[in-house]
Amino acid sequence: MESEKSQDWESLFGSDDDTFVNEYGSRDEYEEDLVSSFFTDSSDDDLESFDSVLTSVDQQSSQNDTKKGWTQISPSEIPGLTYIPNVLPPSVQDELIQCLPDGILDRSTGRQAHLYRPFAPVLQNLMQNFIPSAFKKQVWEGKDAEAIIMQVYNPGDGIIPHVDLPMFDDGIVIFSLLSDITMEFTQPSSKRKASVLLEKGSLTIMEGEARYQWLHGIPFRTGDWTNGTWIPRAQRCSITMRRIGLNKMFG
Numbered sequence: 001m002e003s004e005k006s007q008d009w010e011s012l013f014g015s016d017d018d019t020f021v022n023e024y025g026s027r028d029e030y031e032e033d034l035v036s037s038f039f040t041d042s043s044d045d046d047l048e049s050f051d052s053v054l055t056s057v058d059q060q061s062s063q064n065d066t067k068k069g070w071t072q073i074s075p076s077e078i079p080g081l082t083y084i085p086n087v088l089p090p091s092v093q094d095e096l097i098q099c100l101p102d103g104i105l106d107r108s109t110g111r112q113a114h115l116y117r118p119f120a121p122v123l124q125n126l127m128q129n130f131i132p133s134a135f136k137k138q139v140w141e142g143k144d145a146e147a148i149i150m151q152v153y154n155p156g157d158g159i160i161p162h163v164d165l166p167m168f169d170d171g172i173v174i175f176s177l178l179s180d181i182t183m184e185f186t187q188p189s190s191k192r193k194a195s196v197l198l199e200k201g202s203l204t205i206m207e208g209e210a211r212y213q214w215l216h217g218i219p220f221r222t223g224d225w226t227n228g229t230w231i232p233r234a235q236r237c238s239i240t241m242r243r244i245g246l247n248k249m250f251g
């Protein structure tokens with residue numbers, strides 16, 4: 001299974017901007033390391049661990065996973081979390097899927113991350129026409145994303161609870177394609193948690209408190225409970241957009 005690469009990343013890059021400037025003489029060097037250390041394909045190991053036998057176990061654990069002593073809250077109570085369904089028509093989703101490297105959708109396991117630079121025209125279009133302009137103006141100061149990452153999740157894949165690295169500026173944008181999936185937000189200090197079903201075609205934005213003071217993760221399951229019904233997951237693709245603040249670091 002894909003290990004959680006962001007852990008390695010933090011030890012490589014440190015967690016504050018000064019480290020980047022000290023360790024990397026130039027923006028190019030930095031970007032090169034960024035790509036090679038984090039955005040590598042996962043292997044095809046552990047295929048059998050996603051056997052359908054897992055499904056019944058998943059159903060139970062998904063239903064019983066209220067952590068002891070934790071309070072389930074509504075996602076709308078998390079400041080800085082925005083969820084907007086039905087942002088991308090199916091035709092736009094289809095176009096975006098074409099950006100994935102050949103063969104990626106044929107693989108059946110392992111979350112796969114791919115960093116895109118330079119951005120393909122459809123990704124430019126997505127960034128320019130599907131991100132709310134008020135968000136762009138207020139949080140991204142009118143600038144564009146500097147990192148666009150497409151990830152493919154097969155049923156059983158997830159991502160451990162984490163806060164995105166501090167090297168990324170505020171304002172994390174996530175587009176969801178192909179399949180619905182549950183993202184869980186947890187705040188250990190207040191023992192509160194919230195689940196959000198990220199539907200295909202939806203847009204999720206994390207800024208401020210949601211981005212910095214809550215963990216987000218996707219449970220490693222083959223399906224999710226939605227309104228009392230177990231919905232098996234299909235292959236899902238996400239497109240995340242972030243600002244890295246490279247200009248601040250290297251001028």
Ligand SMILES: O=C(O)CCC(=O)C(=O)O
Binds near residue numbers: 151164174239240
């Ligand atoms: O795929 C997603 O929806 C989000 C993944 C994520 O949290 C991340 O890449 O940091």
Ligand SMILES: [Fe+2]
Binds near residue numbers: 162
């Ligand atoms: Fe994340």
